[in-house]
Amino acid sequence: MASPATNITTQFEQQLVKSTTLVFHVNLFIYAAIALVALFRIPHLVALFGTPSEWYNGHFLRYSPVKQPKVSRSNTSNSARTLVGEDTHHDRKRRGGEKDVSEVEVKYPPHTAVVPRQLRTMLSLSRVRILDGYSIGQISILAMYFYALVYATFFKSNPFTDATRPGWVAISQFPLIFALAQKNNILGSLLGYGYERLNYVHRFAAKLVILAANLHAVYYLYRWTAAGTFTELVVRPKNAWGMVALIFMNIMYFFSTSFWRNKAYNVFLWTHSISMIVILPTTYLHQPSLLPYVLACVFLYGADRVMRLFKTRIATAIVIPLPGTDITHIEVPSLNAGWRPGQHVRLRILSRRMGWLGWTEVHPFTIASAPDSHDCLIVMCKQSGDWTKRLGLMSKERGYVDSESKVKVWVEGPYGGPGRMMFASFSAAVLICGGSGITFGLTMMQDLLAKDLKGESRVKYVELVWVTQDANSITPLIQLFTTLIQQSVYCPLRISVYYTKPLTSKLTFLPDPDAAAHLPITLHHNFTLTPGRPRIGRALDAAIMRAVSLGAGHKDSQGITGLAVGVCGPTGLADDVVRAVSAVDSARKDQVGGIEIHEETFGW
Ligand SMILES: Cc1cc2nc3c(=O)[nH]c(=O)nc-3n(C[C@H](O)[C@H](O)[C@H](O)COP(=O)(O)OP(=O)(O)OC[C@H]3O[C@@H](n4cnc5c(N)ncnc54)[C@H](O)[C@@H]3O)c2cc1C
Known part of the structure; x- marks a missing residue:
C-alpha cells in the first residue's frame, strides 16, 4: 500500500503534468494567433521587398557613395517613360521651377493596403482611443491575451488550492516577455513592427506574470505561516531561491511604473537589468524543470546582444x-x-x-x-x-x-520606423509633427522628395504640419524648408507651421519683424506660419483633393493608392490626428483608396 507521502507526490506530479500540458496548449494558441497575423502581413512584406532599396535599408548603418538619380534627357529608351506629364509641367512652370523636363525610369513601389476595402471601417474603429492613449485595437489584443491567461490559471483549478498552476502560467510567459523586450525583436520582424510599437504588450504581459508569480508564492507563505513552519521551510534552498526570484520580480515591477520611467529613466533601466539577471538563474534553482524556459530567455537575450554589436x-x-x-x-x-x-x-x-x-x-x-x-x-x-x-x-x-x-x-x-508601411507607395502624404517630432517629418519629407526625383514615389502631394511652442524655433530650419519647397518640382510640398505660445519677442527671421502683426505669415510660396492649434482636418482634405485629382502626369495612370498620414509627437497630438482621420467621410476615404496612419511617440 502506498504511503500518504507517496500519494501526495503522485498527485502533485499529475497536477504538474496537467498544468504543463495546459500552459503548453495556451502558448500554442498565443503563438498560433501571432503566426496568423504574420501570415496576413506577408503581402505587405512582399510589397516592401518589391522595392530593391528596401532589401538593404533598415538593418545596418553604413556609408555608401551617393549616386545621382539616373536622368535621361533623350527620348530613345523604350523603358523610360516621362515622369512629368504635361499638366505637371505646366504646374511646375506655374511654380517657377527652372529645371528641364526630365525623363527618369519610373520604378514605383508596389502598394498593398493594410486591410481590404471591406475592413476599412473596422480599422478606423480599432484606432479609436478609449483608455489613456490605448486604442480599441490595442485593448482588444490585451483583452484576448488576458483571457488566455485567465483560462490557463483557472481552468479546472483554483489558485487557492493548487498553487502550481499560477507558477506554471507565470514561467510559460517568460519567453514571450523576453521576445517582446528585445530591440532586435523576432516577433516585431515577423509582424513588421518595431520593438517600441509592441512594448505595450510586453508591459501588460509582464504585469500578469508578476501577479501570477505572487499568487503562486502567497499560497505557500500563507500555508507555512498557518502551520507555523514558515521559518523552517523558507530557508530551504529551493524555496529561498523562489523567494529571491519573487522579490526581484516585484522590484522590477515597482521601478517599471510610469513614474520611474518618466522621472528617473536610469533607475528603471538599472533595476530592470539587474532584476532580470537575478530572476533567470534563481528561477532555475527554484525549480530545475523550468530550464527550457530559462534557456529560451537566455537565447533571446543573447541573440539580441549579439545583433546589437553588429x-x-x-x-x-x-x-x-x-x-x-x-x-x-x-x-x-x-x-x-x-x-x-x-x-x-x-x-x-x-x-x-x-x-x-x-x-x-x-x-x-x-x-x-x-x-x-x-x-x-x-x-x-x-x-x-x-x-x-x-x-x-x-x-x-x-x-x-x-x-x-x-x-x-x-x-x-x-x-523601429513605419515597418511595412511605405509612404512612397501612397498617392499623397501628410506628416504631422509636434515639437522635436519634426525630426520624423524632416527625414520623411526629404526621402519622399528624393525618391520622387528618382521616379520611385507615387506620391503626388506632401503636406508637413509642424506644431511648435515657440515661433522662433523654426529659424534654423527656414533655409532647409525653403530649399525643399523649391526642390519639390514634381511633387508639390506644403509646409504649415503652428506655434502655440504667444509671441514674447520679435520674429528675428522676418525681414520686417513687425510683419508678425499680419497673421498667418507667408514665409515662402507654400510655407506659412500661424498661431494656434493645427487644422489637421483641413490638411487631410487638401491632401485627399490632390491625391484624387489629375495633373501628376504619369502618376495619374497608376490609380489612386491611398493617403499616408505620419504623426510624431506627444500622445495628445496623435489622438487629435486619429480623431481627424476618423472624422473624414467614408466615401471620401474610399475615393482616395483609404487612409493609413503611422504613429510615432517619443516614449513608452
Ligand atoms: C523612439 C524614440 C525616438 C526619439 N527621438 C527623439 C528625437 O529625434 N529628438 C529628441 O529630441 N528626442 C527624441 N526622443 C526622446 C529622447 O530620447 C529623450 O528626450 C531623451 O532620452 C531624454 O533623456 P534625458 O536624460 O535628457 O531626460 P530625462 O529627464 O531622463 O527623460 C525625459 C524623458 O525621456 C525618456 N527617456 C530618458 N532616457 C531614455 C532612454 N534612454 N530611452 C528612452 N527614453 C528615455 C524618459 O522616460 C522621460 O519621459 C525619442 C525617444 C524615443 C523613445
Missing part, C-alpha cells in the same frame, strides 16, 4: 547647438545609408564631458536626414532632462569651431 558603429560626430533653440544637432559624416525614414538610433556619447558615467547612458533619437543622400546621419536632440542638457552644454562649450565640436559616438541601430 548594429553598432563607433564614429566621430560633429555636435553643434542650433542657434536660438534648445536643440543639439549631431551629425555623423561617416554614415549616410542603411536606415529607412522614420527609424531611430540609440546614441551614446563617448566623452568625459558628459560626466564620469555619461558614457553608460544610451538614448534613442530619430534620424532626421534621408538615407542615401548627400546628407550624413543627423539627429536633433531637444534638451529635456539631465543627459540632453549636458549634451547641449557640451556643444556650446565646444563652440562652432569644427575640430572642437568633434566627439566620439556610439551609434546603434537603426530600429
Whole structure:
C-alpha cells in the first residue's frame, strides 16, 4: 500500500503534468494567433521587398557613395517613360521651377493596403482611443491575451488550492516577455513592427506574470505561516531561491511604473537589468524543470546582444547647438545609408564631458536626414532632462569651431520606423509633427522628395504640419524648408507651421519683424506660419483633393493608392490626428483608396 507521502507526490506530479500540458496548449494558441497575423502581413512584406532599396535599408548603418538619380534627357529608351506629364509641367512652370523636363525610369513601389476595402471601417474603429492613449485595437489584443491567461490559471483549478498552476502560467510567459523586450525583436520582424510599437504588450504581459508569480508564492507563505513552519521551510534552498526570484520580480515591477520611467529613466533601466539577471538563474534553482524556459530567455537575450554589436558603429560626430533653440544637432559624416525614414538610433556619447558615467547612458533619437543622400546621419536632440542638457552644454562649450565640436559616438541601430508601411507607395502624404517630432517629418519629407526625383514615389502631394511652442524655433530650419519647397518640382510640398505660445519677442527671421502683426505669415510660396492649434482636418482634405485629382502626369495612370498620414509627437497630438482621420467621410476615404496612419511617440 502506498504511503500518504507517496500519494501526495503522485498527485502533485499529475497536477504538474496537467498544468504543463495546459500552459503548453495556451502558448500554442498565443503563438498560433501571432503566426496568423504574420501570415496576413506577408503581402505587405512582399510589397516592401518589391522595392530593391528596401532589401538593404533598415538593418545596418553604413556609408555608401551617393549616386545621382539616373536622368535621361533623350527620348530613345523604350523603358523610360516621362515622369512629368504635361499638366505637371505646366504646374511646375506655374511654380517657377527652372529645371528641364526630365525623363527618369519610373520604378514605383508596389502598394498593398493594410486591410481590404471591406475592413476599412473596422480599422478606423480599432484606432479609436478609449483608455489613456490605448486604442480599441490595442485593448482588444490585451483583452484576448488576458483571457488566455485567465483560462490557463483557472481552468479546472483554483489558485487557492493548487498553487502550481499560477507558477506554471507565470514561467510559460517568460519567453514571450523576453521576445517582446528585445530591440532586435523576432516577433516585431515577423509582424513588421518595431520593438517600441509592441512594448505595450510586453508591459501588460509582464504585469500578469508578476501577479501570477505572487499568487503562486502567497499560497505557500500563507500555508507555512498557518502551520507555523514558515521559518523552517523558507530557508530551504529551493524555496529561498523562489523567494529571491519573487522579490526581484516585484522590484522590477515597482521601478517599471510610469513614474520611474518618466522621472528617473536610469533607475528603471538599472533595476530592470539587474532584476532580470537575478530572476533567470534563481528561477532555475527554484525549480530545475523550468530550464527550457530559462534557456529560451537566455537565447533571446543573447541573440539580441549579439545583433546589437553588429548594429553598432563607433564614429566621430560633429555636435553643434542650433542657434536660438534648445536643440543639439549631431551629425555623423561617416554614415549616410542603411536606415529607412522614420527609424531611430540609440546614441551614446563617448566623452568625459558628459560626466564620469555619461558614457553608460544610451538614448534613442530619430534620424532626421534621408538615407542615401548627400546628407550624413543627423539627429536633433531637444534638451529635456539631465543627459540632453549636458549634451547641449557640451556643444556650446565646444563652440562652432569644427575640430572642437568633434566627439566620439556610439551609434546603434537603426530600429523601429513605419515597418511595412511605405509612404512612397501612397498617392499623397501628410506628416504631422509636434515639437522635436519634426525630426520624423524632416527625414520623411526629404526621402519622399528624393525618391520622387528618382521616379520611385507615387506620391503626388506632401503636406508637413509642424506644431511648435515657440515661433522662433523654426529659424534654423527656414533655409532647409525653403530649399525643399523649391526642390519639390514634381511633387508639390506644403509646409504649415503652428506655434502655440504667444509671441514674447520679435520674429528675428522676418525681414520686417513687425510683419508678425499680419497673421498667418507667408514665409515662402507654400510655407506659412500661424498661431494656434493645427487644422489637421483641413490638411487631410487638401491632401485627399490632390491625391484624387489629375495633373501628376504619369502618376495619374497608376490609380489612386491611398493617403499616408505620419504623426510624431506627444500622445495628445496623435489622438487629435486619429480623431481627424476618423472624422473624414467614408466615401471620401474610399475615393482616395483609404487612409493609413503611422504613429510615432517619443516614449513608452
Ligand atoms: C523612439 C524614440 C525616438 C526619439 N527621438 C527623439 C528625437 O529625434 N529628438 C529628441 O529630441 N528626442 C527624441 N526622443 C526622446 C529622447 O530620447 C529623450 O528626450 C531623451 O532620452 C531624454 O533623456 P534625458 O536624460 O535628457 O531626460 P530625462 O529627464 O531622463 O527623460 C525625459 C524623458 O525621456 C525618456 N527617456 C530618458 N532616457 C531614455 C532612454 N534612454 N530611452 C528612452 N527614453 C528615455 C524618459 O522616460 C522621460 O519621459 C525619442 C525617444 C524615443 C523613445
